[in-house]
Amino acid sequence: MYAHKKNQKLRKYLREKAKYSHDSGDFKIEESPWRQPAKLIDDLQIFNVNAMQAIVEQHGNRSNLSKNHSRYLDYLEDTKGYLSLAGVPDDAFTQLDELAVDFPNFHEVIDFYREQIALTVYCDGHAFKAQPLLIIGSAGIGKTAFCHRLAKIINTYFSLISFSSMTAGFVLGGMSSSWADGKPGKVVEALAVSHKANPILLLDEIDKAGGDIRHDPLGSLYQLLEP
Numbered sequence: 001m002y003a004h005k006k007n008q009k010l011r012k013y014l015r016e017k018a019k020y021s022h023d024s025g026d027f028k029i030e031e032s033p034w035r036q037p038a039k040l041i042d043d044l045q046i047f048n049v050n051a052m053q054a055i056v057e058q059h060g061n062r063s064n065l066s067k068n069h070s071r072y073l074d075y076l077e078d079t080k081g082y083l084s085l086a087g088v089p090d091d092a093f094t095q096l097d098e099l100a101v102d103f104p105n106f107h108e109v110i111d112f113y114r115e116q117i118a119l120t121v122y123c124d125g126h127a128f129k130a131q132p133l134l135i136i137g138s139a140g141i142g143k144t145a146f147c148h149r150l151a152k153i154i155n156t157y158f159s160l161i162s163f164s165s166m167t168a169g170f171v172l173g174g175m176s177s178s179w180a181d182g183k184p185g186k187v188v189e190a191l192a193v194s195h196k197a198n199p200i201l202l203l204d205e206i207d208k209a210g211g212d213i214r215h216d217p218l219g220s221l222y223q224l225l226e227p
Contacts, residue, residue, distance in 0.1 A: 042085075043079075043082040043083060043084050043085070043197075044082065044083055044085065044197045045081050045082050046081060046082070046083045046191055046197055047072070047076060047079075047081035047083075047191075047192065048081055049073065049076065049079075049080050049081040052069045052072065052073055052081075053069075053073065055069050056069050056070050056073070064183075068183045068184070072184065072188075072192050075189075075192035075193050076192055076195070077195075079195055083191060083194075083195050083196055083197040084195060084196060084197065085127040085128070085196075085197050085198050086127070086128050086154050086155050086156035086196055086198050086199075087126045087127055087128060087154075087155075088117055088120055088121055088126055088127070088128050088154070089153065089154070089155065092117050092121075092153065092154075093114065093117070095153045096110055096113065096114055096117075096153070099146075099149055099150070099153065102149070103142060103145075103146050103149075105137075105141060105142070106142070106146055109133070109135060109146070112133060113130060113150065116129070116130035116131065117130075127198065128154045128156065128198055129198060132225045143202075143204075144160060144202060144204065147160075147200060147202045150200060151199075151200040154200070156194075156196050156198060156199050156200055157190065157193075157194030157195075157196045157199035157200070158199065158200050158202070159186070159190040159194070159199060159200075159201050159202070160202045160204055161186050161201060161202065161203050161204065162204045162205060163203060163204060163205050163206045163207075163208060163209040163217060164204070164205040164208040164209075166209055166210075166217040171185060171186060171217065172185045172186050172187060172203075172217065172220045172221075172224070185220070186201075187201065187224065203221075206218065206221075
């Protein structure tokens, strides 16, 4: 179902935690003695709005570069380039239990996200983050629906990027402004549209990526998925 090295020690701890929650009521994250003191989740500056505005003024309305920056300034609205981080909700583990009931074939994937959320909560804060995960399964088993539900649990933005029709890597990673049609890619677009610094992006059907080898759609993944 998924390709990732299991953390057996943490999995054992999560099983013990689940047993505790069944014996003594709902287990809330803040009740754990291992949790770090609560921290405010600061917004992150992802875009330099002042520099973007300067480019628009410098290149004029007819420039493709100016049009692209104007569009992204519209996306960003009044954020001033600062995007919020989706936090881990207090009932995250309870919601994952409910998700396991609705998606019984995804128990290994759910266990993976239990580990990721536990590491976030007990190590360094409250903002959701997770390592990239490859989910393998037949068409129609609910991979897209699962990821959409996961994004709802975290209360973050969800974007599906299909590789089956992608013919070049710049669609995902963007193209240099030195080219006539240069513009940001789907990843940057998702950040600007969502106003979230940690959205969930589903790269769908990456095994079906095609196109010219000179513009390999998978090429942008080398940097995007680097730890």
